[in-house]
Amino acid sequence: MADKGAPRTGRERIKTLAQAALNADVTVEQVDTVLHNLMNSLEALDNSINGLDGSLETFNNSLNYLNDTLNRLEGIVDRVDRIVGIGEAAVAPLAATETAVRQVVKAIRDRTHL
Numbered sequence: 001m002a003d004k005g006a007p008r009t010g011r012e013r014i015k016t017l018a019q020a021a022l023n024a025d026v027t028v029e030q031v032d033t034v035l036h037n038l039m040n041s042l043e044a045l046d047n048s049i050n051g052l053d054g055s056l057e058t059f060n061n062s063l064n065y066l067n068d069t070l071n072r073l074e075g076i077v078d079r080v081d082r083i084v085g086i087g088e089a090a091v092a093p094l095a096a097t098e099t100a101v102r103q104v105v106k107a108i109r110d111r112t113h114l
Contacts, residue, residue: 108114
């Protein structure tokens with residue numbers, strides 16, 4: 001609060017007003033500096049976000065490529081599974097024939113005591 005003591009002279013009032021004007025000027029400069037620094041920070045943040053957008057786009061493209069590769073691999077696995085099934089079906093009669101021949105040979109050995 002202002003001192004309500006002795007009446008002030010015109011010179012004192014002008015001196016006080018001049019000091020207040022100087023203080024206001026310093027405050028305006030400080031606010032200007034803060035705003036300038038904030039603008040620089042926001043520009044840097046914008047650049048970082050743009051970089052992040054590019055990275056996310058690259059990551060998304062990589063995931064799409066990986067998904068396509070996995071789909072192709074799944075198709076290959078399905079074909080191999082069918083080939084193995086066909087091979088097992090083709091070998092099953094041979095295995096049965098082998099078992100039958102072994103039993104016949106065993107029976108002949110048992111009868112002839114070989």
